Amino acid sequence: MPFSLAASVHSEIIIKKSRFIACVECMTDRHGATERVAALRAEHPGAVHVCWALLAGGQSAAVDDGEPSGTAGRPMLEVLRHQDLDGVLATVVRYWGGAKLGAGGLVRAYTDAVAQALLKADKVPLIRLKTLRCTLPYAFEGWLRRELEAVQAQHLQVQHGGQVEMSFALPQTQAEGFTARINEAGRGRIGWLKDD
Known part of the structure; x- marks a missing residue:
């Protein structure tokens, strides 16, 4: 049975001085997701990336936003799938810390940021x-x-x-x-x- 979230959850991790600010929240469609990402860009003008993953039936998406292909959006999407969530948007705002993390480091950073947020989540069964x-x-x-x-x-x-x-x-x-x-x-x- 798929689950959704009772409320939005947040986390922040710092890896080699780069800040990764994650938010996981309910979202049913891609249009709403792109509006939320645009709002985050306006809220965080100094951020270098706003990566996101949407798991919402046929409207799912994974966006790396300039990070090397497959190092941000897809790993975030896999965390949502592993948690059996649906109708959920995960976003991670990244502030550059001055050190490159490499592909493996980026995958771990984005995965961990979303996973840390979901540790605080109150999951509710999704009733169709x-x-x-x-x-x-x-x-x-x-x-x-x-x-x-x-x-x-x-x-x-x-x-x-x-x-x-x-x-x-x-x-x-x-x-x-x-x-x-x-x-x-x-x-x-x-x-x-x-x-x-």
Whole structure:
């Protein structure tokens, strides 16, 4: 089961006078990650590199930001994978200390910076939600609302027309059993809509 983080975590390590400031935080897409990296560049104008790794399904990325290829972003990404995280961004801001670390030293530095931050992390299970939409007679609306409340589903939208149209989200693992129970109790009066 993949995990996310309850809150952002930080660490700082110094290797041969170079400062490596790491942050690991929740992030669901590449656009948000690039905005966060841009903010870090503005926050740390004296830094020589802002390397980052995003583990977020199909939007994952590993960026070395001028460090030798494969010495920063990819090792950071591997730390996130090893921790079974998803929807997480790791960034490391590097201030130059005057001494070259070599490829192996850089890999260790970036890996250690992220790993040290994750030692402080409170991991939470990542629960994937499924969005469902249905139509039902007005007489069934109160009943379905109580059923949704009982399983702690998230109400997303309700529209009133010829019938009530509801959309809601609940954990994927509960979706199939929930719809089967609603179909049976609704005696064929619940219509399920497919996403456009």
